Amino acid sequence: MSNVSVPPLEICNALPDEVRQWFKEQGYPAFRADQLLGWVFQKGERNIDNFSNMSKTLRDELRDTIILPQYTIVEIQRSAIDNTRKILLELPDGARIETVIIPVREKLSQCLSTQVGCRMGCTFCATAGMGFARHLSAAEILAQVFAVQDILEPEERITNFVFMGMGEPLDNYDNTVRAIRIITDPDMLGYSHRHVTLSTCGLVDKIKRLGDENVPCHLAISLHGVTDEQRSKIMPVNRAGGGLQGLLDALRSYPVQGRKRITIEYILIGGVNDSSADAKKLAKLLAPIRCKINLIPYNPHPGAIFQAPSEASVLAFQKVLIEKNYTAMIRKSGGSDIDAACGQLAGKKAKGD
Numbered sequence: 001m002s003n004v005s006v007p008p009l010e011i012c013n014a015l016p017d018e019v020r021q022w023f024k025e026q027g028y029p030a031f032r033a034d035q036l037l038g039w040v041f042q043k044g045e046r047n048i049d050n051f052s053n054m055s056k057t058l059r060d061e062l063r064d065t066i067i068l069p070q071y072t073i074v075e076i077q078r079s080a081i082d083n084t085r086k087i088l089l090e091l092p093d094g095a096r097i098e099t100v101i102i103p104v105r106e107k108l109s110q111c112l113s114t115q116v117g118c119r120m121g122c123t124f125c126a127t128a129g130m131g132f133a134r135h136l137s138a139a140e141i142l143a144q145v146f147a148v149q150d151i152l153e154p155e156e157r158i159t160n161f162v163f164m165g166m167g168e169p170l171d172n173y174d175n176t177v178r179a180i181r182i183i184t185d186p187d188m189l190g191y192s193h194r195h196v197t198l199s200t201c202g203l204v205d206k207i208k209r210l211g212d213e214n215v216p217c218h219l220a221i222s223l224h225g226v227t228d229e230q231r232s233k234i235m236p237v238n239r240a241g242g243g244l245q246g247l248l249d250a251l252r253s254y255p256v257q258g259r260k261r262i263t264i265e266y267i268l269i270g271g272v273n274d275s276s277a278d279a280k281k282l283a284k285l286l287a288p289i290r291c292k293i294n295l296i297p298y299n300p301h302p303g304a305i306f307q308a309p310s311e312a313s314v315l316a317f318q319k320v321l322i323e324k325n326y327t328a329m330i331r332k333s334g335g336s337d338i339d340a341a342c343g344q345l346a347g348k349k350a351k352g353d
């Protein structure tokens with residue numbers, strides 16, 4: 001039988017019911033869909049020849065119709081400091097994206113990109129300087145997960161996913177949410193929603209949608225400013241969606257379950273937003289919101305127009321927040337020797353240097 005008329009199934013763009021539906025439409029028994037999902041997601045087996053509970057005929061049919069994520073690993077950089085690894089991938093159309101593996105104590109986090117470039121224009125961010133090329137599909141987001149599985153040491157396993165790579169996840173809402181569902185669905189990668197974090201610069205209508213649709217992830221907000229004037233200067237997105245107040249209103253009504261809290265990320269940029277007066281304003285702004293705060297000392301990248309904060313100002317900023325009873329942690333970027341740090345994932349390679 002020729003497979004010419006069979007529509008291909010791109011497995012990392014589909015949710016389990018859609019995979020089952022496809023198998024049903026092709027006249028296969030339903031359990032074949034679950035066998036396929038089991039091989040690819042639970043056993044991590046990508047070679048169809050090794051699907052030993054399927055007949056050769058079936059494997060031949062599937063080989064012609066099932067599409068797994070396609071990528072080439074172009075380069076792996078390892079940090080000598082903390083074994084952070086940055087992986088540069090090339091997609092079939094030549095687009096290049098980066099993903100980073102970051103060991104944090106006993107955990108191993110993978111930082112995922114959602115777009116090639118970014119169009120949010122944050123003035124402190126290296127990705128913004130690349131401009132915007134295109135969105136990634138869910139399968140391309142998952143390609144990063146597969147690529148990392150290819151290169152992990154045998155005893156290693158990714159414990160957490162953070163959507164903090166290149167791009168704005170909520171600007172690519174549908175594909176990002178689909179990728180989160182694939183990561184958390186028990187019939188696919190099966191991670192707990194507690195181990196998946198989406199970080200956004202604050203697209204207010206999309207934050208509301210994320211809450212309404214009960215998307216299984218933890219929410220982190222890049223706040224970085226305590227007045228509209230200050231925030232709009234470094235994050236143009238602040239001019240949309242009702243400014244700082246619009247964003248805080250969306251956070252106040254965001255459905256956090258149980259003891260979960262929203263994470264507020266605040267980059268401390270030397271002389272821009274790192275004074276004790278700023279810290280007091282931040283404490284006041286966040287009073288109605290169940291949150292914890294991550295303070296990230298700004299990481300100047302080559303050509304950056306801003307400066308890192310002094311250590312004294314970082315500690316003073318934290319002290320104000322702690323005195324107001326906030327959980328406020330200072331987060332140092334991992335892998336600074338390989339440009340794996342926050343906002344530095346942009347294409348040195350793409351620019352040819």
Ligand code: SAH
Nearest residue numbers: 125164167168199200201222298299342343
């Ligand atoms: N677009 C999303 C996720 C990508 S960036 C967002 O804005 O949240 C992940 C985090 O790194 C964000 O908090 C971002 O503001 C921060 N970041 C970007 N450039 C940085 C830099 N040079 N130093 C420190 N943090 C940076």
